Amino acid sequence: MAALLADPFFARLKSVVINSTGMAFYSDKDEDLARITADRMEACKLSDCASYLNLLEREPGHGGEMEALVAELTIGETYFFRHKEQFDALRDTILPNVIARNQTFKRLRIWSAGCSIGPEPYTLAIMLKREFGQKLADWHISIIATDINQKFLARAREARYDEWAFRTTPDDIRRECFDKVGKHWVLKSQFRSLVTFQYHNLTRNRFPSLVDNIAAFDIIICRNVIIYFSPETVAQLVPCFREALMDGGWLIMGHAEPNMELFRDFRTVNVPGAVLYQRVDRPETAEPPQMAVAPRPLTVPAAPSPCRPAPLPPVRRPSPARQKAAPMGLRPVAPPAEGAAKVRRLADAGHWNEALASCDALLAASGMDWRLHLLRALILEQLGEGAGCETALRRAIYLDRKAVLPHYHLGLFLARGDDNNGARRSFRNVLALLADLPDDHPIEDGDDLTASQLRESVEMHLKLIGSS
Ligand SMILES: C[S@@+](CC[C@H](N)C(=O)[O-])C[C@H]1O[C@@H](n2cnc3c(N)ncnc32)[C@H](O)[C@@H]1O
Incomplete structure (x- = not known):
């Protein structure tokens, strides 16, 4: 470890790690970083930092060394019903509000961002079933749980816990x-069955993104994650969280993370033991006045350690991979046309009817564009129009059999409807189309989603529905 600390490439390694994960936490923790990295270097039978950096850069994606290193660097402390007051607030304030607002569509979308090995999203699932089971019996409920650590995600999917998780x-x-x-x-x-786990790097994957299924949430819960990031990164993330919420949607951060200035664009609601943030675009979407309590004085949380500003790329900037020219033989990734970009903006913000009208107007002029049919499908899905969604997905595939995302979303759609054979066919089509792509190749129209991330997600879904 001492040798690694003295290695001239150690500083570069540190910045690669912080850039890739957002974890500015390691800015002043050289010894911890060196200890963890030295173990990985030993496992890779490498003794100098430059060779290890080469390996990280050569294997950035799923199954690669970067994934193995991230698995060791991230801190996954979590347990069921952690900070109970926040779950009480969900039960007493947030869910009644959301359920009342979504009565027409009967849909509920929740995102647990930085879910670790799963107790947080599973606590939500338990609470929904136990406390709201009857009310939500015919609702479409999705809890999307994401993390940067693939090992945590694999454990989360197993849903197997020891006593300590129930403290x-x-x-x-x-x-x-x-x-x-x-x-x-x-x-x-x-x-x-209420929870879907997927890889998502908060500081690298652009969001909101309907194609990545990270958009239009009623509730986002992101606790004990941003404490590891630099203040600059956090300042970039908070507006993205806001955009990923529906009008009237709620954000729950860790109980020690309130910050008046950071969340100034939200409506702050104080309840016993918890501070809640609500996105309010139109005053009528706000919580009834009797439930809102005057904001209590909030303190700016101390970062776990004084962070040097991390040289992170802005969260919403296209990834370098997207800007690169496509390697020979691969489909170039075209930037979305202006009209389609407008539809995506509307859809990412959950303005379904406006998005649909805008999409249909574009389709009237260029009905042969698979991207528009895909967008139409995703919007119709959110509007609860399953048949229209399936037709639009099949049309997108008919127009371009090599476009990956329509196959992927058709797979998701069929799996939700228990057509496992159909879903398997679609997912296998995705894997076949991805077969020759390098891990970091951006998926066309996929909002910075890479080939390795999509592959991992498809393999997870195939595992869930079984391979026969
Ligand atoms: C301390 S755990 C919090 C778990 C859970 N939210 C809770 O409060 O019980 C922090 C989680 O954030 C994840 N994480 C760290 N950096 C991340 C990033 N850039 N994107 C997504 N997740 C990240 C870690 O892998 C870890 O699972």
Whole structure:
């Protein structure tokens, strides 16, 4: 480790790590970073930092060394019903508000950003089923849980936990919702099925993005994640969270992370033991006045360590990969046309009807563009028009069989409707189309989604529906 600290390339390694993960936390933790990296270097049988950097850059994607390093660097401390007051606030304030507003479409979309090994999104699933089961019986509920650490995501999908994960969970809930298997507790399938896990790097993957399924949420919960980022990164992320919410949607941050200035574009609602932030574009979407409490004085949280400004790319900037020329033989990634970009903006913000009208107007002029049909499909899906969604996806595929995203979304659509054979065919088409692409190749119209991220996601879905 001492040799690594003295290595002339160590500073570059540190900046690559901070750039890739946003974890400015490591700015002044050279010893921790060196210890973790030295272990990885030993596993790779490398002794100098320059060779290890080469390896990181050669294998940036799924299954590569960067993934293995990130798995060791990230801190996944989590447990069920962590900071119970926030879940009480969800039950008593947020969910009644969202359920009342979404009565027409009967849809509920929640994002757990930085979900670690899963207790946070699963706590939400347990609460929804137990407390709102009857009210939401015929609702379409999605809890999208994302993390940068693929190992955590794999463990989350297993939903198997030891005693320590239940340190603040009432015993009756554990007995009712989990099966005891050996020394572990495994969450029952009716709760697991509400949650979808997917890779997402908050500081690298552009959002909101409907094509990446990170948009139009009613609730975003992102706790104990931004504490590891630099203030600059956090300042870039907060407006993206706001944009990824529906009008009237709610943001929950870690209980020690309130900051008046940072969340000034939100409406702040104080409830016992928790501060909630609501996106309010039109005054009538705000919480009824009797539930809002005057803001209490908030403190600016101290970063876990004084962070040097991290040289992160702006969150919403296209990734360098997108700007690169396509390698020989690969489809070039065209920038979205202006009209389509407008539809995407409307859709990413959850303005479904305006987005649909705008998309249809464009389709009337250029009905052969698969991208517009894909967008139309995603919008119709959000509007609950399944048949129209499927037709639009199949039309997009008919227009360009090599476009990856329509196959992927058709797979997701069919899997949701329990057509597992159809879904498997679609997902296998995606894998075949991705087969020759390098890991970091951007997916056409995929908002910085890369080939390796999509591959990983498809493999996860195939595993979920079974391979027969
Ligand atoms: C301390 S855990 C928080 C888990 C959960 N939210 C909770 O409060 O119980 C922090 C999580 O953030 C994830 N994380 C760190 N950097 C990230 C990034 N750039 N994008 C997405 N997730 C990230 C880590 O992998 C880790 O799982």
